[in-house]
Amino acid sequence: MKERYLEEDFEGFVDDLIKSGRLDEKQGGIAKRMLDKGYDSLSDKQKYVFDKAIEENSVKECKRCAIDIPWSEMLEALDNGGYCNYCQHMMEKIENE
Ligand SMILES: [Zn+2]
Structure with a gap:
């Protein structure tokens, strides 16, 4: 996943992840x-924890759709x-038909 940390919406995701309560205190x-x-x-140890989270x-x-x-x-x-999102919508549509 690391190669995708540079994508512009990554920081927004990390922010939402913190707010979502999915991370423990340390993470x-x-x-x-x-x-x-x-x-x-981040230190190597912190990077390890972050990467894992x-x-x-x-x-x-x-x-x-892969x-x-x-x-x-x-x-x-x-x-x-x-x-x-796209597949989720498609599946909801199929379910509701
Ligand atoms: Zn899809």
Whole structure:
């Protein structure tokens, strides 16, 4: 996932992740530091904790269409079982027909 930390909506995702309550106190503290000072300011140990927290709270690709889930849709994807917005809408449509 690390290569995707540079995407512009990543910081917004980290911010939402902190607010979502999915991170424990330690992970949340490190995530806040990352937002304030940048990923490179973290120690190796902090990077390890942060990377693991992101890994645990992200979906690699949509289960239906296999695109990379944008960070801005990641929290939703975690809640809906691993689908991008588009597929989620499609599936809801099918269910409701
Ligand atoms: Zn999809």
